[in-house]
Amino acid sequence: MSHPAASAEGVTKRFGATVALDGVDFDVALGEIHAVVGENGAGKSTLIRILGGVHRPDGGVIRVDGEQRHFANPRDAIAAGIVTIPQELRLVPALSIAENIALGDLPVRRFGPLAMVDRARMREEARALLGELDFDPDPRAPVASLGFAERQLVAIAKALRRRCRVFILDEPTAALEKREIARLFSVLARMKQQGTAVIYISHRLDEVVAIADRCTVLRDGRVAAVAVRGVFSVSDLVAAMTGRAAQEAITASLPSGEPLLVAQPDGAATLCVREREVIGLAGLLGSGTSRMIRGLFGAASEPTIVEVNGDKRRLASPADAIAAGIGMVPGERSLGLIMNQSVRDNILLPNLDALSRIGWLNHYAGDRIVAELMELVDIRPRQPELKASALSGGNQQKVILAKWLARRVAVLLLDDPTQGIDVAAKVQIHALIRDVVARGGGALIQSSDLGELARLCDCVLAVRQGRIVAGLDRTAGIDEPKLRSAIGG
Amino acid sequence: MPLISLIVLCAATALLTNRFLSPFNLTNILVQSSIMAVIAMGMTFVIVGGGFDLSVGSTAALSGCIASMVMLDGGIVAGVVAGIIAGAAVGLANGLVIAFLNVNPFITTLGTMVLVRGVVFLITSGAPVSGDTGLPAEFIAFGSDRFLGIHYLVWVPAVLLAVLSFVMHATPYGRRIYATGGGREAAYLSGVPVRRVIASTYVWCGALAGVAGVMLAARLQSGQPTAGEFYELTAIAAVVLGGASLQGGEGTLYKSVIGVFIMIVLGNALNLLNVDSYWQRVAVGAVIIAAAAAERLRSRR
Numbered sequence: 001m002s003h004p005a006a007s008a009e010g011v012t013k014r015f016g017a018t019v020a021l022d023g024v025d026f027d028v029a030l031g032e033i034h035a036v037v038g039e040n041g042a043g044k045s046t047l048i049r050i051l052g053g054v055h056r057p058d059g060g061v062i063r064v065d066g067e068q069r070h071f072a073n074p075r076d077a078i079a080a081g082i083v084t085i086p087q088e089l090r091l092v093p094a095l096s097i098a099e100n101i102a103l104g105d106l107p108v109r110r111f112g113p114l115a116m117v118d119r120a121r122m123r124e125e126a127r128a129l130l131g132e133l134d135f136d137p138d139p140r141a142p143v144a145s146l147g148f149a150e151r152q153l154v155a156i157a158k159a160l161r162r163r164c165r166v167f168i169l170d171e172p173t174a175a176l177e178k179r180e181i182a183r184l185f186s187v188l189a190r191m192k193q194q195g196t197a198v199i200y201i202s203h204r205l206d207e208v209v210a211i212a213d214r215c216t217v218l219r220d221g222r223v224a225a226v227a228v229r230g231v232f233s234v235s236d237l238v239a240a241m242t243g244r245a246a247q248e249a250i251t252a253s254l255p256s257g258e259p260l261l262v263a264q265p266d267g268a269a270t271l272c273v274r275e276r277e278v279i280g281l282a283g284l285l286g287s288g289t290s291r292m293i294r295g296l297f298g299a300a301s302e303p304t305i306v307e308v309n310g311d312k313r314r315l316a317s318p319a320d321a322i323a324a325g326i327g328m329v330p331g332e333r334s335l336g337l338i339m340n341q342s343v344r345d346n347i348l349l350p351n352l353d354a355l356s357r358i359g360w361l362n363h364y365a366g367d368r369i370v371a372e373l374m375e376l377v378d379i380r381p382r383q384p385e386l387k388a389s390a391l392s393g394g395n396q397q398k399v400i401l402a403k404w405l406a407r408r409v410a411v412l413l414l415d416d417p418t419q420g421i422d423v424a425a426k427v428q429i430h431a432l433i434r435d436v437v438a439r440g441g442g443a444l445i446q447s448s449d450l451g452e453l454a455r456l457c458d459c460v461l462a463v464r465q466g467r468i469v470a471g472l473d474r475t476a477g478i479d480e481p482k483l484r485s486a487i488g489g
Numbered sequence: 490m491p492l493i494s495l496i497v498l499c500a501a502t503a504l505l506t507n508r509f510l511s512p513f514n515l516t517n518i519l520v521q522s523s524i525m526a527v528i529a530m531g532m533t534f535v536i537v538g539g540g541f542d543l544s545v546g547s548t549a550a551l552s553g554c555i556a557s558m559v560m561l562d563g564g565i566v567a568g569v570v571a572g573i574i575a576g577a578a579v580g581l582a583n584g585l586v587i588a589f590l591n592v593n594p595f596i597t598t599l600g601t602m603v604l605v606r607g608v609v610f611l612i613t614s615g616a617p618v619s620g621d622t623g624l625p626a627e628f629i630a631f632g633s634d635r636f637l638g639i640h641y642l643v644w645v646p647a648v649l650l651a652v653l654s655f656v657m658h659a660t661p662y663g664r665r666i667y668a669t670g671g672g673r674e675a676a677y678l679s680g681v682p683v684r685r686v687i688a689s690t691y692v693w694c695g696a697l698a699g700v701a702g703v704m705l706a707a708r709l710q711s712g713q714p715t716a717g718e719f720y721e722l723t724a725i726a727a728v729v730l731g732g733a734s735l736q737g738g739e740g741t742l743y744k745s746v747i748g749v750f751i752m753i754v755l756g757n758a759l760n761l762l763n764v765d766s767y768w769q770r771v772a773v774g775a776v777i778i779a780a781a782a783a784e785r786l787r788s789r790r
Contacts, residue, residue, distance in 0.1 A: 299678060322680035330678055338671035340738050349668050349679045352661030359660050403679065 003066030005030045005197035006051060006082055006166045011060035013046050020046040022221040023060070028166060028197040033188060035200045035208040038218035039241050039394075039422040044201050047218070048168050051199070052084040053077030064166075083164040087171045089155045091143045098126035098139035101158045129157040133187050149180035156187065167191065168199040173207060174419060175448075177285055178484075185211055203422050205234045217241055242424050256458065260442040261326070261411045262307040265292035269468035271461065273411055273442035278433065280457035281446040282483050288466035289446040290331055293415045296444070297321045297328040309410070322350055327404030329397070331415040331446075336400035337388040344370045344384035347402045354407070373402040377432055394425025401432055412436055414445040418452060430456055450483040462486035490787070491731050491747045494780070498751060502758040509761055519643045522753045524549075524701045524708070526646040526746045528724045529731075530653055531580075531697030533745040535594075536728050537657070538690035539670035539737025543598040544583060545698040546720035547605035550713065552576040552702030554609055557618040557712030565628050572706070573699040579605055580695020584688030602721065609714045618712035632707030642704055646746065649697070654742050666690060671738025726777045727752050732784065751780075 007027035013020045021043045028034040038044045049055045051062065053071030062069050064080045071077045074084070091100045099106075102122045108115040126139040135153045143151060152172060159167060169188075173181045188198055188211060202208055208215055215232055217225040217240040225240040257275030265271055266288070273279050283289040295304050298315030306313055308324045315321045318328070327350070330336045337346050348355065348366050355362050355369070370384045377398040379391070388396060397417060404412055412433070418426045433443050433456065447453050453460050460478055462470040470486045472478045502509045528545050535542045552572035560568025583601055587594045623629070631641050657663035668676040669686045677683045701720075706712045731748030733740025755776060759769045 297678070317680075317682070318678050319680040319682055328678060330675075334672065335675050335678055338668050338675050338738065340671050340734075340736075341667065345664065345667070349664070349676070349681070352664055356661050359662070361659050361661055361664065363659075 003063070004028060005032075005065065007063045008047065008051065008057075009061045009063065011047070011050060011057045011062070013043075013050060013055060014058050019221050021050070021057070024218070024221070024223055026216055026223070028199050030165065030195045030197050031192055032213045033192055033198040033200055033211055035202065035212035035215040036218065037202065037205060037208055037215060037237055037241060038224075039424050042218040042241070042422075043221040044218055045170070046221075048084060048170060048199065048201060051077065051082055051166075052168055053082070078162060078164070081163070081165040082168065083159040083162060083166070084168040084170065085152070085155050085159065085172065087174060089148075089151050091151055091155060091158075093144035094142060096140050096142055097130075097137055097146070097154055098122045100143050100154055101126045101129060101139075101161055103158070105162070125161065126157065129160050130154070132160070132190075133157060134183070148175045149177070149183070152176075152184070153187070164196075166197045166199065168201070170201045171203065172200075173202065173204060175285070181207070205237045205423065208237065209234055219243060238423050241422070254438060257440070258309075259307070260309060261296070261444070263296055263304065265295055266463075266467045269461075271444075271468070273444050275440050275442060276437050277459070278437055278443045278445060278457045280453035280460035281444065281463055282450060282453055282460050282487050283446075283463035284487055285448065287463045287487065289463050290415050291466070292463070293328065293413050293444065293446050294330075297326060297413055299328075322407070322409075325407075325410035326413060327407060327409035327411070328413040329400050329404070329415060329417045331419065333393060333396045333400065336403075337396055339389040340387060342385050343374070343379065343388055343391070343399055346388050346399055347373060347384075347406060350403050351406050369406055373406055377402050377405065378428060392425075394421045394429070397421060397425070397429060398432070401429065405432075405436070408441075409436075410441055412441060412443045414443060414447075416447050416449075417445065419448060426452075450480045450487075454478045454480055454483060460486075464488055490784075491744050491751065494730075495747050495751050495754065498754055498758070502754065502761070505758075506761045509758065514757065514761070516640070518750075518753055518757055520640050520708075521757075522746075522749050523640070523642040523646050524704050525720065525723055525727065525753065526749045527649060527697050527701040527704065528720055529727045529745045529749045530646070530649060530742050531694035532721075532724045532728050533731075533733060533740050533742050534653075534657075534666065534690040534693040534697075536725075536733050536735060537670045537737060537740040538666045538687050539673060540587060540687060540690060541594040541598065541725075541735070542580075542583065542691060542694045543595070543721045544579060544601040544605055545694060545701075545724060546717035547602045547609065548576050548579045548695055548698040549702035549705060549717035549720060550609045550715070551579065551605050552699035553706035553709075553716055554613050554618050554702075554712035554714055556703045557620075557624055557706050558612070560624060560628060561618075561620040565625050568628070569703050572703040573696055576699020576702060577692050577696035580692040580698070581688070583695065584691030587691065588684040588687040613712065613714045615714055617709075617714070619710065624706070624710060628707055629710050632704070632710065642708065645700065645704060649700070650742055650746060653693075657742060662686075662689075667738055669737075723752055724749075729784075730777070730780050 004027035009025055010023045011021055012023055024047060026047060036044050036047065046055060050057050053074040053076050069080055107118040107121045109118045123139045130136065130153065133153050133156060135150065143154060172184060176184065192198060200212060213229050215227050216223055217237060219241060254276040256277040259272050259274050261273040263271050281289040281292060294300055296306060298304060298317050298321040303314050303316040306315060313324045347370050352361065355366050374382050374384060379395050379398050388399060418429055437443055445456065457478065458474045460472045460483060461468045464487060472482060472486060508514055532542060532545065552575050555575045556568040556572025559571040579601060583598055586592050586597045634641060636644060657666065665681045665686050668681055669683045673683050705716050709716065727748035728740060728745045730751050731744035733745065755773060759772060
């Protein structure tokens with residue numbers, strides 16, 4: 001029998017007192033797409049970082065083509081034919097597409113002792129590699145001029161050029177639209193046919209079911225299940241990940257109350273968030289939904305005029321919006337948190353004035369509130385002094401929510417709050433949003449996940465090119481297909 | 490970590506030369522450190538807020554000269570106040586340009602460093618300011634006398650350290666400086682008025698450079714237009730030795746003061762050991778780089 005393209009045998013990794021991986025066996029064969037799923041903190045990232053040479057295992061063996069390997073750094077792993085395409089693509093925006101693909105191994109023409117970059121060959125290579133991916137840009141264009149999906153193709157082409165045999169894709173579809181996902185999948189299918197091994201990390205379990213030949217489920221640093229194509233479903237995976245059956249029922253909508261927030265986010269149509277109401281904004285990437293959320297939080301370049309509880313307010317900065325009782329969960333978690341500061345300091349940041357008397361911060365009251373909120377929103381681990389950067393994505397998002405819950409904001413604005421978050425944390429965050437609403441608050445949510453909007457919202461406004469073009473109401477029924485056609489996706 | 494380095498440095502020096510622990514030498518170290526400590530505290534505000542200030546040395550000279558000039562006619566209090574206000578004004582100018590015009594702090598303060606030094610030479614015609622009969626005797630006494638056995642010059646940073654540590658750690662304003670330096674956009678989206686916070690850190694830095702300039706004038710018994718040269722570099726080195734991150738968001742006042750002690754003790758030790766002054770520079774530069782590299786290696790774990 002031939003050896004697997006790459007394998008991990010009994011791999012263990014500890015970070016301080018935390019055991020991230022505990023005797024994990026994993027392998028991927030040539031011509032196979034092997035998905036790895038698990039909740040945040042289950043060990044997915046650690047596993048792929050070990051395979052990619054970022055971390056060294058504390059125990060166990062890594063083999064490539066049956067031979068034991070020790071990777072000292074990512075360069076060793078790439079030399080062994082294992083390449084990782086991370087979520088944040090490591091491309092140089094100012095350099096051209098061709099240069100990015102060739103970077104690290106530029107084709108040169110030699111004139112005695114002199115070496116000159118062979119630009120013509122570099123462009124030809126880039127064109128050929130991208131052609132295989134059905135992508136035909138001008139290779140001289142800077143990468144900065146490309147959208148995310150196209151940059152991803154450039155990153156893949158770069159890996160193909162290195163003749164890599166094992167690809168690790170970390171959350172590749174997190175920022176892609178449906179059409180782009182379909183293109184990526186056809187690229188992966190072709191790579192598989194050509195005999196490449198693909199390790200596919202994703203939170204989107206429907207995708208995993210659609211493309212994976214095999215799926216390994218990690219839970220608490222151990223392999224909870226390995227399933228082959230055809231015998232697993234989304235709910236099986238969720239059950240294996242969480243150790244319990246998934247349950248997120250659509251809750252009945254509550255009778256809405258007085259208007260909390262009234263605004264014209266596109267300058268024409270009126271948006272109204274009432275008490276006990278979740279309003280959704282649906283739109284394709286770049287349609288302006290994120291910008292509307294930022295605008296309503298006073299974070300746009302121009303001040304916004306809104307009506308909060310019937311009072312006209314001019315929001316020139318987030319500070320104005322916060323004073324008016326509005327909170328926002330931004331699209332990127334690095335914008336919601338000060339990463340090098342503690343969970344405690346992050347939760348207290350918008351609440352400092354409320355917690356101080358004559359300029360003196362009441363640390364005791366602060367600690368109490370932080371402890372209460374960490375319990376309420378279930379931030380793990382319960383260590384208020386831990387730096388925000390040390391938390392998993394789902395827990396970071398809970399810290400951001402806790403910031404605003406501590407203020408008891410009237411209106412919560414959410415910009416794609418569950419992007420890149422595992423299913424269990426997603427369910428918890430949805431429950432927290434409903435909680436805010438049930439206690440008389442209102443929420444306005446923008447999401448790339450139309451299913452999420454359909455489940456969560458009482459009313460969804462469809463946005464195209466910065467304009468609200470339609471409204472769908474819960475009473476008339478909201479579902480993904482209806483939303484998709486409303487936003488033109 | 491910085492404290493351990495300081496203790497090791499002192500112990501090693503004490504073993505190598507018995508002159509190190511003499512009361513005269515220790516007093517000398519305290520007095521030398523006092524002025525730099527005041528500057529380093531201001532620098533800590535700026536660096537924690539995510540910025541950088543090269544203009545403190547020139548600002549200290551400006552404040553010393555203005556304080557001396559005003560003092561000759563208007564009395565000590567007016568002179569001291571004028572000196573500190575002059576420092577704060579330079580800081581405010583820096584802060585406004587950096588926070589509201591978004592000019593790079595390195596460039597802005599490089600500009601003010603040169604500009605302010607030029608202004609100092611203009612207003613003093615390049616000569617020391619001490620009038621015909623010298624600065625007031627009480628002011629000169631402040632530069633050399635003691636209270637409870639400790640120099641007045643040493644009391645100044647001691648009191649400032651206590652008060653300013655409280656400001657940075659126990660007030661909402663202080664926490665906002667850390668938040669702004671740690672992640673400007675995230676702080677903005679949490680309602681922190683980041684521009685005002687950033688500008689304010691430069692005002693602190695300028696005002697404290699002003700205080701240091703007045704102390705320096707008292708010690709030198711005149712306003713010296715050339716005073717304070719390279720102070721900015723020593724202060725930045727001290728803050729970094731104290732563990733602050735030039736990325737912003739990290740740093741502590743008392744650790745910066747320990748960083749100052751490390752710099753001053755190091756210079757003192759090299760002097761006592763009769764190390765050639767050219768080699769002293771080489772050694773100090775190497776220590777700064779080594780300390781910063783050690784800190785990086787440590788934080789990588």
